[in-house]
Amino acid sequence: MPRIVVDVMPKPEILDPQGKAIAGALPRLGFTGFAEVRQGKRFELSVEGDVTEEVLQAARDAAATLLSNPVIEDVTRVEVIEDAQ
Amino acid sequence: MPRIVVDVMPKPEILDPQGKAIAGALPRLGFTGFAEVRQGKRFELSVEGDVTEEVLQAARDAAATLLSNPVIEDVTRVEVIEDAQ
Amino acid sequence: MTTETMSKKFNIDTVEHAEQTPEQPLPWAELGLKENEYLRVVEILGRRPTAAELAMYSVMWSEHCSYKSSKVHLRQFGDKVTEAMKEHLLVGIGENAGVVDIGDGWAVTFKVESHNHPSFVEPYQGAATGVGGIVRDIISMGARPVAVMDPLRFGAIDHPDTPRLVHGIVSGIGGYGNSLGLPNIGGEVVFDSVYQGNPLVNALAVGVLRHEDIRLANASGVGNRVVLFGARTGGDGIGGASVLASESFDSSKPSKRPAVQVGDPFAEKVLIECCLELFKASVVEGIQDLGAAGISCATSELASNGDGGMHVELTSVLLRDPSLTPGEILMSESQERMMAVVTPENTAAFEAIMDKWNVEYSWLGEVTDTGRLIIEWAGEKIVDVDPRTVAHDGPVYERPYSRPEWLDGVQADSFAGDRPSDLKAAVLELMASPNMCSKDWITNQYDRYVQGNTALAMPDDAGVVRVDEETGLGIALSTDANGRYSYLNPYDGARLALAEAYRNVATSGAKPMAVTDCLNFGSPEDPEVMWQFAESVRGLADACQELGVPVTGGNVSLYNQTGGVAIHPTPVVGVLGVFDDVARRTPSGWREDGQAIYLLGT
Amino acid sequence: MIGHSNAAVVDSSLSGVRVGVVTFPGSLDDRDALRAVRLAGGTGVALWHGDHDLKDVDAVIIPGGFSYGDYLRAGAISRFAPLMEQITAAATGGSLPVLGICNGFQVLTEAHLLPGSMVKNNHLHFLCKDQRLKVENSSTAWTSSYAEGSEIVVPLKNQDGQFVADERTLDELEGEGRVVFRYLGGNPNGSRRDIAGITNEHGNVVGLMPHPEHAVEAGFGPDSSALGEVEVRGGVDGLGIFTSVLQKLVNK
Numbered sequence A, B: 001m002p003r004i005v006v007d008v009m010p011k012p013e014i015l016d017p018q019g020k021a022i023a024g025a026l027p028r029l030g031f032t033g034f035a036e037v038r039q040g041k042r043f044e045l046s047v048e049g050d051v052t053e054e055v056l057q058a059a060r061d062a063a064a065t066l067l068s069n070p071v072i073e074d075v076t077r078v079e080v081i082e083d084a085q
Numbered sequence C: 001m002t003t004e005t006m007s008k009k010f011n012i013d014t015v016e017h018a019e020q021t022p023e024q025p026l027p028w029a030e031l032g033l034k035e036n037e038y039l040r041v042v043e044i045l046g047r048r049p050t051a052a053e054l055a056m057y058s059v060m061w062s063e064h065c066s067y068k069s070s071k072v073h074l075r076q077f078g079d080k081v082t083e084a085m086k087e088h089l090l091v092g093i094g095e096n097a098g099v100v101d102i103g104d105g106w107a108v109t110f111k112v113e114s115h116n117h118p119s120f121v122e123p124y125q126g127a128a129t130g131v132g133g134i135v136r137d138i139i140s141m142g143a144r145p146v147a148v149m150d151p152l153r154f155g156a157i158d159h160p161d162t163p164r165l166v167h168g169i170v171s172g173i174g175g176y177g178n179s180l181g182l183p184n185i186g187g188e189v190v191f192d193s194v195y196q197g198n199p200l201v202n203a204l205a206v207g208v209l210r211h212e213d214i215r216l217a218n219a220s221g222v223g224n225r226v227v228l229f230g231a232r233t234g235g236d237g238i239g240g241a242s243v244l245a246s247e248s249f250d251s252s253k254p255s256k257r258p259a260v261q262v263g264d265p266f267a268e269k270v271l272i273e274c275c276l277e278l279f280k281a282s283v284v285e286g287i288q289d290l291g292a293a294g295i296s297c298a299t300s301e302l303a304s305n306g307d308g309g310m311h312v313e314l315t316s317v318l319l320r321d322p323s324l325t326p327g328e329i330l331m332s333e334s335q336e337r338m339m340a341v342v343t344p345e346n347t348a349a350f351e352a353i354m355d356k357w358n359v360e361y362s363w364l365g366e367v368t369d370t371g372r373l374i375i376e377w378a379g380e381k382i383v384d385v386d387p388r389t390v391a392h393d394g395p396v397y398e399r400p401y402s403r404p405e406w407l408d409g410v411q412a413d414s415f416a417g418d419r420p421s422d423l424k425a426a427v428l429e430l431m432a433s434p435n436m437c438s439k440d441w442i443t444n445q446y447d448r449y450v451q452g453n454t455a456l457a458m459p460d461d462a463g464v465v466r467v468d469e470e471t472g473l474g475i476a477l478s479t480d481a482n483g484r485y486s487y488l489n490p491y492d493g494a495r496l497a498l499a500e501a502y503r504n505v506a507t508s509g510a511k512p513m514a515v516t517d518c519l520n521f522g523s524p525e526d527p528e529v530m531w532q533f534a535e536s537v538r539g540l541a542d543a544c545q546e547l548g549v550p551v552t553g554g555n556v557s558l559y560n561q562t563g564g565v566a567i568h569p570t571p572v573v574g575v576l577g578v579f580d581d582v583a584r585r586t587p588s589g590w591r592e593d594g595q596a597i598y599l600l601g602t
Numbered sequence D: 001m002i003g004h005s006n007a008a009v010v011d012s013s014l015s016g017v018r019v020g021v022v023t024f025p026g027s028l029d030d031r032d033a034l035r036a037v038r039l040a041g042g043t044g045v046a047l048w049h050g051d052h053d054l055k056d057v058d059a060v061i062i063p064g065g066f067s068y069g070d071y072l073r074a075g076a077i078s079r080f081a082p083l084m085e086q087i088t089a090a091a092t093g094g095s096l097p098v099l100g101i102c103n104g105f106q107v108l109t110e111a112h113l114l115p116g117s118m119v120k121n122n123h124l125h126f127l128c129k130d131q132r133l134k135v136e137n138s139s140t141a142w143t144s145s146y147a148e149g150s151e152i153v154v155p156l157k158n159q160d161g162q163f164v165a166d167e168r169t170l171d172e173l174e175g176e177g178r179v180v181f182r183y184l185g186g187n188p189n190g191s192r193r194d195i196a197g198i199t200n201e202h203g204n205v206v207g208l209m210p211h212p213e214h215a216v217e218a219g220f221g222p223d224s225s226a227l228g229e230v231e232v233r234g235g236v237d238g239l240g241i242f243t244s245v246l247q248k249l250v251n252k
């Protein structure tokens, strides 16, 4: 089944408490060299049938209204991905 | 600053309550045509300096140990991304 | 029929096929059955079991579901109960949870259960689903859950694996309980290296109901319909059953089944509300939660507690993973599911309530008068058993036990240090030990306010919850155990655990009424552990009799050991008390200057 | 001592005021909010998220909980509930008083009835504690029973309680006096400018993270009060929220 990926990331100016906690933990675990970490969300929507322009538009709309909150997040990608199999 | 993206998704056979809640909401909001939704995480690690093979390996290791829980999640991608700016 | 169902049907091991292929080797050992147990199944059926039957017997006859090693001892809880002790018991041992009459037409049901091993493997989800499971037990009695408690044991506080377990388990309990809207009113936290590879995660839930709302797990009334509702069935918790992946046993196709279950507290919260509406509308005749052993347990228990039989079409089960085989569907431990028996007249009312709460359901079959549990797969008979043989006639073992030889040495080894010269420093050191110091960092992660009825919780010794807003009628609960005492003397250790919980309830101002327990021990196949178990049960049963409080239910968790080393025997005892008015509760500790201090007792 | 004074507060003329409490799948403190309305002297009316009927209520409370599990973002799915359309329409113009508590506050921000949003607590844990607050604005529909600048103690319990907004919005909120509650005694979750609750420009819509409905009944509230010494769990500082709206509506 084809899938549409939606990536949502916290806005750069909004503090990201989870990313910050990870950034703090990395060097303690010996992973150095990372300046900053941001944690966002990745959604995979499986599409029944073909991914028409309409379906893609529906995914874009869902991304903008439901899957993200524009006050704190940006939708950084809405894209069809190939199925591995 | 170059960034490494780490995508983490719930294993396919594991229940994903978050995805389930979204899949239930989509049709109520008029977004039809989606069979299933899975919600995962997307991390962006900013790298100080160049992304050497070593740094990439550190990111892979961090992905496997800190950023994902191998019992219920798969790391589906660890990759350098180009900065938009 | 989908192609998936077709192909499964093609390979299906039917009763007919089993009769024709008596010599077919079956993976009973891989499924955890002993040879004598397997032969007993063959004897009961008069033929070899089908793959689906084998799945059912193997899970239902496991230690966890059948209590085969503990049963002979647990009988004492029933044998040592007097009529006077039973006076307030509406439902005693044997049902999903006991029910106690607390007056004014109100009743309380409560029970403690373990989720130790899953919590070691995946702390967050293991602990979360532990809370979920015990709460479903309470719902299935017809009650509204009103509070939870969590007696916990961890390894040494400075061991590198301890943070993973502590933080995962505490957030799992909080994450699930908080999302259900159940106040956490108490628990325990003990650090001891004996629990390093085997933390104890016990979860207690308590619910309240009106007497007339008591529901039991039985399927009666020929023609009544059987329905499965809640979450879909996935491959959860059947990792060990992957030998059933191909039920024709001729292929070694790898099966990818998650051994870990992920909880969905939102689904459970909806299930609570939806069940309460079902009870209020009186549209279910019998109800059973699905926990360990899933549909195997629910169908065989409902059928054997009823007065007839049951007929089920397994392809009607809604699946999350369409590749599941019939045996796997029967064994699946997917969370947040319930099974109910509904009269034909009530089906529409039932469906309306499901639709209101957006809960999925599927009608699986009906109650019959055949005395048999018949399960079909697309019309082919794959299970044909007497449900009692699955649910109640499992093996019972009189395991050998013997007093450990090391015990005398341990008991003789008294503390011989000098009395500390600086008493203040000694007290401070003691108070700072991980087992004595404040547990706020845990209790602050639990909601103790929700429902608005919590009269006492942390830092008090007993949790107190109001049941009736009009009169102030309420309950108190405390759980206690001391593994070190029990290690030194399991008989007295169990008695002390009861005495402590009883005192905590009594000093809060409540009248102690009933007991639940979670008996955490090592392997019953070790005679010394078995002795600890036998002594603990004897001690608890005797002490219950002396104090006049009955055990109403509980849970046994065996095989808590890493390598050859067992945990300390840890019988966690929960005592329920009753208040005619919770306004009279007494908190622990002093709140005002100038109060006199008395020391009571010996 | 404060704490046994519940009964005295109740004013029988308030019982005609109907305050609706919306239940979503996953709401937890809905029955508690109804109890608070009742203890304050009003009539609580249970509302169902899927209905289109506000049942003629005079005010609405969106209670705490984890609607739809809060798995996506707290309040994200609930805001699309059918009943939210009615509520939004009636609240936007400034007429219907609406209070969002905890998850309800999150729903109000998701529905854009209030600015800003909530993210995970900066310490990443669920936190349950008795929280001291300052009432910064006593002119809203829900705070008129308090004196401006007064202090109260009510329980705080959440996981996603960190209030965030951009600087411009924060300045605007401050400039217009729309910060209603501020945390005292240390910021419990990293909220910008210690903000615990805010209001819209009309003062009819208020959202706050702490739970006033759990500080309305002596014996079942916090162990402390900002107003003086209390008995065990005797704190009832939250009651004023509910009497405020009842009194305002009665005097209308």
Ligand SMILES: Nc1ncnc2c1ncn2[C@@H]1O[C@H](COP(=O)(O)OP(=O)(O)O)[C@@H](O)[C@H]1O
Pocket: C149, C150, C151, C152, C184, C185, C186, C187, C188, C189, C435, C436, C437, C438, C439, C442, C443, C446, C457, C458, C459, C460, C461, C462
């Ligand atoms: N795991 C837990 N879950 C909930 N409450 C707990 C837990 N552990 C301890 N508590 C509560 O914290 C308070 C203090 O616990 P503890 O220090 O063990 O007290 P005590 O030593 O008096 O039994 C008690 O109210 C107890 O119920």
